[in-house]
Amino acid sequence: MKRVDYIFENEQVNFDTLEAYGFVQSNSRFVYTTKIVNEQFIMKVEIDMEGHVQTKLVDVDTDEPYLLHEANIEGGAFIATVRCEYEAVLIAIKDACFEQGIFHSQQAQEILHYVREMYHAELEFLWEKFSDNAILRRADSNKWFGTMMCISKQKLGLADTKKVEVIGLRAKPEELEHLIDYKRYHIGYHMNKKHWYTIILDDSVPIEEIKRRIDTSYELAL
Template identity: 45%
Template sequence: MFDELFRRKTVDIQKAILFGFVQSNSNYIYETDILDGSFLLQIVITPDGNIDTKLTEKAIGDEYVLYKTNATGSFVGEVRKAIEAILKQVADQCYNTEIFKSAQAKDIICYVREKYGDELEFLWEKFSDNAIWRRKDSEKWYGILLRVKASKLGLDDDKLIEILDLRIKTEDIESTVDNKCFFPGYHMNKKHWYTLLLDGTTTIEEICRRIDESYLLAKI
């Protein structure tokens, strides 16, 4: 029911502990009162990072389960709203967003963070699989990380792949784009951008070098 709050997120146990979760066997548990103290909400983070909840009506000590069913009505709606508010805090403060899953995507995210101090910016709510890096001085983008269907690049496959858009000198496009590893800039000006696959074909060292080149091209 509340799965959407945790979509594409991975738990950070250290953050969860700071939030107030306490280890119990292989789970981590957090308890708080809701609805003016009439209910005790227990939130459980399982070993695989999933969330479970248990709600107890304190006056009688019985578990309240209607919020997990298709039951309707103003009261059960109020209960769900109160639980959702707490779970949103947990999702925001105890979990990290993990849109990009390939090893190379993770490596370049770390590389950019360590070298330039830049974090990905997710600018489009409708396209949550797209994010950009921009220079702090010029505010110009120098990298775009995306998840798209391979067919969008003209490949004979419909699986989701991770790609990186980078800036390039116009005179270098023809010698770079081969439509195998390097493609015309996806959703960008193809005179100034190109796309590379994050599928292991290009080494991480080469990708980082190309990120550096793109960063320089985005100067003031």
């Protein structure tokens, strides 16, 4: 495992913090550039919209990529210095812009970004024994408008033990009668099945449709 993957393992980016830290958005990526080891190397850190982190070191004198810091060798004092400063940059970014993460799918990341932007809502982990179960709630009414969990498909009545990320949302009972199809929309897991339903975050439901349904669920949580 590369050092960058080890440092950011199980970490979840907070996109709202990146620009303040110094990242610049370029198309679908956020890019941070700095110099390390007495400005001998240019270090570039890129984060895509799924929260994946990539890095590149370039030797200023040769304009060539530097790779020895990732090599599985002891090396000398100079390589050790490069590794130390390289990791220090990444750890500082992790501490400032990341948090311990559970949900890693692209749709989960887009949902978390959306509810922060629209409703200033953050995941709340209420159950110590169920660390991969979280809720979203309105600040004014204190009512839940969403749940996010990692569960087995079997818990949704499907013949599959694979664990998936899901979101639970509110709907009017009369709508649920026509909505549940056990393909795209499933019964509400661990919630009142007359008022809640579940979506698997596997692109079976387009993200824009999920966002619209989040808006509806938020309104129903008055």
